[in-house]
Amino acid sequence: MGGWRRRIAPYGLLGPGAIWLALFFVVPMYFMGEMALRSGSLESGGFAMTWQWSNFADAVTGYETQVLRSFLYAGAATVLALAIAYPLAYAIALRAGRWKLLLLFAVVAPFFTTYLIRTIAWKTILADSSPAVDILQFLQVVPPDGRVLATGGAVVAGLTYNFLPFMILPIYASLERMDVRLIEAAKDLYASSAKAFWRVTLPISAPGVVAGVLLTFIPAVGDYVNALLLGGAGQAMVGNVIQSLYLQQRDYPEAAALSFLMMAAILVVVVVYLRLAGTGAFMGDEDEEARA
Amino acid sequence: MSTPAWGARLRAPLLVIVAALVAALALAACGDDNVGGGADTSTEVAAAGDVEGELTISTWPGYIDVGDSNTVAEFEDETGVKVDYVEDVNDNADFFGKLQPQLQDGRSGGRSIFVVTDWMAKQMYDLGYLQQIDHSTVPTVFENMLPSLRDPAFDPGRDFSVPWQSGMTGLMVNAELAPDVRSVNDLFDPRYKGKVTVLSEMRDTVPLVMKADGVDPNDATKQQWLDAIDKLRGAVESGQIRRITGNDYTQDMANENVVAAIGWSGDTSLIENPDVEWRMPTQGCILWSDNMVIPKGAPNTAAALAWMDFVYQPEVQADIAEYVQYVTPVEGVKQVFVDRGQTKLAENPLIFPTEQFTADCSTQPEPPGSAADRDEVVEAFQDLVRGG
Amino acid sequence: MTAAWRWLRHNALMIYAGLAVAYMLAPIAVIALFSFDQTTRGKLDYDWSGFTLEYWRDAFGEPAVNEALLTSLQLAAVSTVVSTAIGTMMALALVRHRFRGRAVSNLLIVLPMATPEIVIGAALLSMFLIYGIALGFTTLFIAHVMFSISFVVIVVRSRLIGFDRSLEEAAADLGARPLTAFRTITLPLIAPAVVAAALLAFALSIDDFVISNFNSGTTETFPLYIFGVSLRGIPVQVNVLATLLFAAAVAGIAAVLLQQRRGEMIAAVRPEREPALYQEA
Numbered sequence: 034m035g036g037w038r039r040r041i042a043p044y045g046l047l048g049p050g051a052i053w054l055a056l057f058f059v060v061p062m063y064f065m066g067e068m069a070l071r072s073g074s075l076e077s078g079g080f081a082m083t084w085q086w087s088n089f090a091d092a093v094t095g096y097e098t099q100v101l102r103s104f105l106y107a108g109a110a111t112v113l114a115l116a117i118a119y120p121l122a123y124a125i126a127l128r129a130g131r132w133k134l135l136l137l138f139a140v141v142a143p144f145f146t147t148y149l150i151r152t153i154a155w156k157t158i159l160a161d162s163s164p165a166v167d168i169l170q171f172l173q174v175v176p177p178d179g180r181v182l183a184t185g186g187a188v189v190a191g192l193t194y195n196f197l198p199f200m201i202l203p204i205y206a207s208l209e210r211m212d213v214r215l216i217e218a219a220k221d222l223y224a225s226s227a228k229a230f231w232r233v234t235l236p237i238s239a240p241g242v243v244a245g246v247l248l249t250f251i252p253a254v255g256d257y258v259n260a261l262l263l264g265g266a267g268q269a270m271v272g273n274v275i276q277s278l279y280l281q282q283r284d285y286p287e288a289a290a291l292s293f294l295m296m297a298a299i300l301v302v303v304v305v306y307l308r309l310a311g312t313g314a315f316m317g318d319e320d321e322e323a324r325a
Numbered sequence: 326m327s328t329p330a331w332g333a334r335l336r337a338p339l340l341v342i343v344a345a346l347v348a349a350l351a352l353a354a355c356g357d358d359n360v361g362g363g364a365d366t367s368t369e370v371a372a373a374g375d376v377e378g379e380l381t382i383s384t385w386p387g388y389i390d391v392g393d394s395n396t397v398a399e400f401e402d403e404t405g406v407k408v409d410y411v412e413d414v415n416d417n418a419d420f421f422g423k424l425q426p427q428l429q430d431g432r433s434g435g436r437s438i439f440v441v442t443d444w445m446a447k448q449m450y451d452l453g454y455l456q457q458i459d460h461s462t463v464p465t466v467f468e469n470m471l472p473s474l475r476d477p478a479f480d481p482g483r484d485f486s487v488p489w490q491s492g493m494t495g496l497m498v499n500a501e502l503a504p505d506v507r508s509v510n511d512l513f514d515p516r517y518k519g520k521v522t523v524l525s526e527m528r529d530t531v532p533l534v535m536k537a538d539g540v541d542p543n544d545a546t547k548q549q550w551l552d553a554i555d556k557l558r559g560a561v562e563s564g565q566i567r568r569i570t571g572n573d574y575t576q577d578m579a580n581e582n583v584v585a586a587i588g589w590s591g592d593t594s595l596i597e598n599p600d601v602e603w604r605m606p607t608q609g610c611i612l613w614s615d616n617m618v619i620p621k622g623a624p625n626t627a628a629a630l631a632w633m634d635f636v637y638q639p640e641v642q643a644d645i646a647e648y649v650q651y652v653t654p655v656e657g658v659k660q661v662f663v664d665r666g667q668t669k670l671a672e673n674p675l676i677f678p679t680e681q682f683t684a685d686c687s688t689q690p691e692p693p694g695s696a697a698d699r700d701e702v703v704e705a706f707q708d709l710v711r712g713g
Numbered sequence: 714m715t716a717a718w719r720w721l722r723h724n725a726l727m728i729y730a731g732l733a734v735a736y737m738l739a740p741i742a743v744i745a746l747f748s749f750d751q752t753t754r755g756k757l758d759y760d761w762s763g764f765t766l767e768y769w770r771d772a773f774g775e776p777a778v779n780e781a782l783l784t785s786l787q788l789a790a791v792s793t794v795v796s797t798a799i800g801t802m803m804a805l806a807l808v809r810h811r812f813r814g815r816a817v818s819n820l821l822i823v824l825p826m827a828t829p830e831i832v833i834g835a836a837l838l839s840m841f842l843i844y845g846i847a848l849g850f851t852t853l854f855i856a857h858v859m860f861s862i863s864f865v866v867i868v869v870r871s872r873l874i875g876f877d878r879s880l881e882e883a884a885a886d887l888g889a890r891p892l893t894a895f896r897t898i899t900l901p902l903i904a905p906a907v908v909a910a911a912l913l914a915f916a917l918s919i920d921d922f923v924i925s926n927f928n929s930g931t932t933e934t935f936p937l938y939i940f941g942v943s944l945r946g947i948p949v950q951v952n953v954l955a956t957l958l959f960a961a962a963v964a965g966i967a968a969v970l971l972q973q974r975r976g977e978m979i980a981a982v983r984p985e986r987e988p989a990l991y992q993e994a
Contacts, residue, residue, distance in 0.1 A: 044812065047807070050799040051803070053799060054859065054863075058821075058825050058833070059345065061836035061837045064836065065832075068842075076696060117736075124730035128730075136730060140734070142738065142959070143738070143741065144920065145963070146740075147919075147935060149936050150744055151744070154747075158743055161580070162580075183567045194736075254829055256923075257831065258922065264568075267712045272831045276831065276926075279927065280926070280927070282703075285842065289835065295829070296829070300827075411777075411931075423931060426841075426847070434930065573943065
């Protein structure tokens with residue numbers, strides 16, 4: 034192969050995708066920032082560029098409740114999803130045997146019915162006088178005269194459900210690659226299964242957990258459908274605000290400022306989290322590719 | 326990551342990104358500086374002409390008869406016009422938000438008719454997005470329109486809007502589970518805590534709350550609007566009000582998650598629960614209309630005008646009224662029901678409300694004062710809806 | 714310890730797995746169930762009122778549902794083709810070539826996945842508004858390709874890493890031109906990953922609501938339609954079509970899985986370490 038062709042080839046291959054992402058991801062992000070600095074209104078002839086930095090301050094002071102609520106709900110949903118997903122992923126990866134494919138399939142299956150329809154179905158399942166709520170009341174999860182729908186709990190439950198596959202799959206992937214002989218060896222060494230799990234299995238699955246947490250948390254913070262359909266009057270999340278500012282009130286600058294700040298807040302959380310988790314798994318592991 | 330040459334590796338794709346940004350900025354600089362805003366406000370009158378071709382209508386779901394009577398099919402048979410009847414208006418603000426960028430450029434998204442509520446029609450008109458309607462091009466409409474609808478405050482003389490259906494906003498009640506709810510104030514009764522919803526349509530909910538407290542909404546001050554919003558806020562924070570909803574309150578009513586709500590008169594026809602009924606609040610209701618309007622840039626306005634004239638025939642309107650059960654804007658429909666022997670429909674006060682029935686009702690008001698005052702009220706209510 | 718107790722202890726994890734999967738599938742069961750519900754047309758009804766096949770016989774009897782579904786299928790088809798092609802090329806470049814800017818390219822690919830949908834939707838809308846671009850099928854297409862690319866790259870790349878290049882080199886030694894080598898050796902080997910990536914892109918596209926809601930204008934996709942009618946009363950046909958769509962997907966995946974297994978056997982090139990789907994995501 035000719036030397037120059039060899040050098041040009043990667044850019045040719047990369048080009049269309051890189052340009053698409055640059056034009057339709059990076060550039061829009063720039064324009065969102067630009068929009069955040071405009072001011073005006075529809076009635077007064079549109080939004081003009083006025084370097085309105087106060088939009089950012091307004092976004093912070095006006096919607097801090099919803100921002101905090103979003104991070105709280107998304108955090109709770111992520112913890113719940115992790116608790117549900119880990120044993121399931123473990124079972125599928127290491128115990129399922131011939132059921133493996135079927136279970137894995139059941140995990141992916143919900144993807145193939147529109148997530149709106151699924152959320153609406155939960156609304157039917159969890160209606161105030163439904164058998165499901167009767168059971169929850171009997172188990173004292175819900176107070177006797179309590180309800181599930183239109184509560185913060187319902188929103189968290191909806192988020193947990195909808196993003197669960199994003200938690201299960203990466204954990205499964207990391208466990209699946211594990212050599213089972215390792216556990217046996219560990220059991221020989223440490224004697225107790227719990228200890229073996231703690232010392233061997235958990236560290237091996239750590240990258241999967243890290244990826245799963247991010248893949249659950251990030252979309253959950255920005256979600257507004259669950260709060261809209263399952264939540265009540267006091268459960269709106271920051272996504273609901275952005276949606277309403279953009280599409281209903283058409284206060285584009287404030288909406289853009291809020292989106293921008295949310296993105297920044299998420300990036301901070303993600304970076305801190307990755308630091309704490311101490312792994313570069315999320316950024317694409319270069320070394321591994323280099324070895325391949 | 327052991328990447329000593331990070332800087333060097335960054336360069337090429339960064340160049341792509343920078344180049345894209347520069348190109349984008351250069352392009353943006355050529356464009357109009359302002360985003361959003363009004364269109365050309367010159368007057369345009371919807372042109373009549375040969376009735377043929379295609380007609381696209383944007384309207385609310387469940388707002389026309391389907392099945393055997395099928396007004397759309399009848400119109401197609403009679404005129405040869407092919408109708409694309411799109412039910413994509415779920416919320417005035419939502420719908421407007423989606424179309425606004427096109428309307429601003431004088432385009433209508435291929436639609437020739439929108440069906441929107443009074444205040445929305447007015448807002449579109451003020452922004453220069455709508456065409457005027459010459460009364461002589463729709464003779465049947467102005468022959469048969471109810472006198473009470475001919476001169477509304479938002480469009481005196483009906484220059485740009487033709488009522489599709491009218492309606493009343495009042496109380497939707499489950500008579501079995503909340504028999505005593507008769508006034509909007511009863512929604513604040515602790516017995517129904519968490520079993521009550523109100524509408525996210527500010528111009529319905531807030532005026533009803535004011536009426537219940539003896540304030541005339543069409544004469545209310547900004548402070549009275551804000552006080553009513555505060556009262557709602559208190560009820561939301563105490564958990565009295567379960568949700569602030571759009572159309573979907575009907576689901577909660579059908580499911581019996583909610584026993585009483587602020588609701589629209591025609592919606593009983595949607596809810597398959599025999600206990601649910603619409604009640605006139607003791608202090609009166611809010612009256613409104615959803616109107617057909619013709620946007621600027623609309624293709625085939627001749628067919629749009631023909632459609633308006635068609636649905637204003639009492640025979641045709643009777644089919645629609647029977648199905649949707651809202652207040653019909655067309656005179657003579659009652660007689661059609663009598664002639665057809667449908668006495669129950671002819672006597673339905675929700676389709677044919679007497680003057681006595683609506684004596685205490687108010688037309689849908691706008692918050693008073695300057696644009697800034699209005700914005701303050703809208704902002705306060707939106708804040709409540711967004712759960713801040 | 715009784716035998717029953719021991720059995721329970723031994724199988725606790727699998728019992729749990731069964732329960733968890735039941736939980737994940739519960740809404741789908743409800744959807745399928747209610748597609749047989751006897752409901753008066755145009756009415757809201759969330760109680761079981763009796764079994765009927767009426768709506769299955771009339772599955773395509775609601776024109777608005779069909780139109781929205783058709784729009785979604787078309788959109789998913791075109792955006793899948795484009796994003797799969799572009800994404801596969803990117804994956805090839807990233808795994809096969811050492812070049813300046815790989816780090817930034819990786820970042821460019823990962824960032825969209827680390828951005829909440831609502832921000833992507835809002836950002837795109839901002840740009841379209843500032844340029845005065847009419848919203849519709851084209852803007853939806855742009856958005857759908859954009860958010861699918863990253864997922865395609867990740868899936869295909871995971872297959873390419875650990876891929877034995879000696880076969881290609883052998884082909885080259887035997888005088889095959891690079892394109893021929895690619896077509897006869899590389900493509901068949903990565904085909905399962907490309908198909909999986911395409912499937913994922915298709916699923917992402919057909920299910921997307923948030924980004925579409927921002928950039929659809931008056932074009933109505935299936936999820937947008939569902940959202941609209943969910944505020945009013947959902948035609949039972951929606952449940953029927955959702956069930957059908959689900960069944961079709963089940964059949965599709967099953968076919969792909971079978972194919973892949975066969976492909977794997979034929980290939981017999983067992984990657985040493987195959988980082989799975991979501992490793993770096």
